[in-house]
Amino acid sequence: MSDVDRGMITPAYTGRFAVAGIPALQIPDDSMDPEVAYRFIHDELMLDGNSRLNLATFVTTWMDPQAEKLMAETFDKNMIDKDEYPLTAAIEERCVAMVADLFHAPDLDPTVASSATGTSTIGSSEAVMLGGLALKWLWKAKKTGGDGAEGGARPSTGTPNLILGSNVQVVWEKFCRYFEVEPRYLPMEEGRYVITPEQVLDAVDENTIGVVVIAGTTYTGELEPVKEIAAALDKLAADGGVDVPIHVDAASGGFVLPFLHPDLEWDFRIPRVVSINVSGHKYGLTYPGVGFVVWRDKTWLPEDLVFRVNYLGGDMPTFTLNFSRPGNQVIGQYYNFLRLGRQGYADIMRSLSDTAQWFAGQIEEEDEIEIVTDGSAIPVVTFKLHSDCEFTAFDVSHGLRSYGWQVPAYTMPDNVSDLAVLRVVVREGFSRDMARVLHQHLVEVMKDLRLIKSDGHLPQKQHFAH
Known part of the structure; x- marks a missing residue:
């Protein structure tokens, strides 16, 4: 045979x-x-694990079937081959222009996509690296009296440093290590998990390349005070001190704040903000991985960082750490921009925020739980257990896994690392009904943990029998 x-x-x-x-x-x-x-x-x-039940991640786990179809049709298009795929390249430019406009970049021409300065990326990690590199090159230009390239009139003295909270995502640590920048971490404290203007002023000096301010922190989903920090730096510069730019890490909040809190000033409406990164695959509602970094205008992106290649046909400027990458993520993002529009995004963000706040209100009724953030800033709920609780946040996380839920428990940054919290990221596809079921399961887990006997075993339950 x-x-x-x-x-x-x-x-x-x-x-x-x-x-x-x-x-x-x-x-x-x-x-x-x-x-x-x-x-x-x-x-x-x-x-x-079931990705829809993964409440640890900010990453989108559901899109329209039509978006999935479009993305499947463009898997094979290399984003970097702009001469071969001119329409894909044009769509990328349109997306960058839309993001820059969303963040109130000045002097944009609504008829010319290239009037916006920025690029799409694999995600916010690459976007952060690019934003940080631009800050470092601008600092070098200031030190050398040149344009950011090597060989200026005066040699740079001192090690460049970057001001950031100890609550930053790990990619900022990678940036500082990979590109030889001293990270100056500002500590958190009990009850305050964001940086303050006073901390920033105490940390900056003539070698500071920039200050990173987060719009939607990874640990708690809180908004750091961009406007207040900018005002403090404005006063410092006006009084003859150092003139330090701000980069806003809006990986999590960049596609939430314009729709949920449109009057909040955190973006290019603040003159000291020179660059912003955002993740399209988070609240941009697109499958991973896509992100963007945009600058206030061309003066904040040193030309020395932009490479030009012609071996794929045509002269192509490129400022990325990656080269070949599929074009389908940008196509998916463009679909969302067209499909949803501002009204659609606003409706979704309000719905997610309402669900998050409803869930926070429900679980707060448990005696052991204290809410840290209620989902009103961005749709992220974080909560902790009271110090006299007989079980831990890690016990609760483990118990929820038995129902299929992935709810992370983790310790907070240095200086408050003795505090453990749990986080629920409310995303598109996580309905009020799912939130209700999660609440019921959390109640069951808490009930079981309270009843654990001295020998370490859960009480016996009567199970359903066929």
Whole structure:
């Protein structure tokens, strides 16, 4: 019997790969049927958590079927091949212009996409690196009296430093280490998990390349006081002190604040804000990975950082850390911009915020729970357990996993690292009904934890029997 005939009559899970397993660490010598390859990979992935029940992540886990279709149609388009895919390149430019306009960048021409200064990225991690590099080059230009390139009139003295809270996402630590910038972390304290203008003023000096202010912190979802910090730096400069720019890390809040809090000034309406990064795959409601970094105008992006290549046909400026990447994420983002519009985004953000605040109000009724953030800033709820509680936040997180929920428990940054909190990120696709079920399961977990007997076992329950 031929291998083909044998494959046709062999039951699905009795072939040689079902018995011997599939190679995991070496490329196999022989080929296999595509359905077999699909089945084994598909089955292995069933052991992953359910992405819709993953409340740890800010990343989008649901999009319209039409968006998925568009993205599937553009997997094979390389974003960097702008001469070969001019319409994909044009759509990227449009997205950058839309983001810059959303953040109130000045002097934009509504008919010319290139009047906006920015680029799409794989996500906010790349966007952060690019924003940080621009700050460093501007500092070098100031020190050398040049344009940011090497060889200016006066050599740079001192090590460049960056002011940021200890609550920043790890990518900022990576930036400082990779690009030899001294991170000056401003500590948190009990009850205050954002940086303050006073802390910033105490930390800046002539070698400070910039101050990072977060619009939607990773730990608690809070908004740092951009306007107040900018005002303090304005006064410092006016009094003859150092003139330090601000970069706003709006990875989580950038697509929330313009719609949920349109009157809040945190973006380019504040003159001292020179660059902003945002994640499209968070509250931009697009599958990973896509992000953007935009600058106030071209003067804040040193030309020395922009490379020009022509070996793909045509002269193409590029300012990215990556080169080849699929164009489908930007296409997905553009779909959302057109599909939803400002009104659609506003409706979604209000709905998510309402769900988050409803959930916070429900769980606050539990005796052991204290709300840290209620989801009113961005749709993120964080809560902690009272210090006299007999179980921990990690116990609660573990208990919720038994229901399929992934609700992270983690310790806060240095100086408040003895505090553990739990976080629920309310995203598109997390309905009020799902929030109600999560609340019920949380109540059950808390009830079980209260009743744990001295021998460490949960009380026996009567289970449903068929």
